[in-house]
Amino acid sequence: MAEKALVIIASGAEAREKALTGIMYAVNAVRYKWLEDVRLIFFGPSEKLLLTDDDEIKKNMEIIQRTGLVPMACAAIAREEGIEPALLEKGIKVEYVGSIISSLIKEGYAVLSF
Numbered sequence: 001m002a003e004k005a006l007v008i009i010a011s012g013a014e015a016r017e018k019a020l021t022g023i024m025y026a027v028n029a030v031r032y033k034w035l036e037d038v039r040l041i042f043f044g045p046s047e048k049l050l051l052t053d054d055d056e057i058k059k060n061m062e063i064i065q066r067t068g069l070v071p072m073a074c075a076a077i078a079r080e081e082g083i084e085p086a087l088l089e090k091g092i093k094v095e096y097v098g099s100i101i102s103s104l105i106k107e108g109y110a111v112l113s114f
Contacts (some may be wrong), residue, residue, distance in 0.1 A: 002110035003036040005029060006101065011113050012045025016054070019046050022114025023060045029065045040064065041097050041105060042073045051086050065091055072097060 007026040008065070011019040029038045042050060049057060064071055072093045078084040084094050105111060 002108055004038070004104075004107070004109045005035050006039045006041065006104045006109040006111050007114070008041050008101070008111065009046040009087055009092065010042075010044045012049045014027055014045070015043060016049065016057075018114050020056065020060060022112065023064065025112065025114075027067050029062070030069055037109075038069065039109065040069050040071045042071060042092065042102065044074070044077060044108060047073045047083060048081065050090060050092065051083060052073055058084055060103055061090065070107065072100070074098075 005026075007022055007029075009019050009022045011022075023040075026038055026040045029035050044046050050061065061071075070093055070096055071091075073087050073099045075084065075094045076096060076098075079086055087094050101111075
C-alpha cells in the first residue's frame with residue numbers, strides 16, 4: 001500500500017472546483033497525517049488559475065503554505081505562458097516536473113490527478 005501521494009492539479013478556471021478538491025485533499029492529508037509524504041504539483045491550466053483574483057484560490061494557497069507543503073509548478077509551461085516570475089512571487093517552486101513526476105512514480109507515490 002502506498003504511504004506517499006503525488007497530487008497533480010491540472011484543472012484550470014473552467015474546472016476550478018475540481019482543482020479546489022485536489023488542494024483540499026493534499027492539505028488534509030498533510031494536516032491529519034493520513035500519509036507519510038504528500039507532494040503537490042500544479043501543471044498546465046492550473047498554473048494560470050493560481051494567478052487569478054479568486055479569493056478562494058488565494059485562501060487555499062495560504063493554507064498550503066501553512067501546512068508546510070511546497071507547491072511546485074511546471075517550468076516549461078510557466079515559461080511558455082510568461083508566468084514564471086508571478087508564480088515564484090507567490091512562493092511556488094518552478095521546476096521541470098516531467099522527470100520529477102516519473103521519479104516519484106518509481107518511488108511508489110500514488111498519483112492523484114485533479
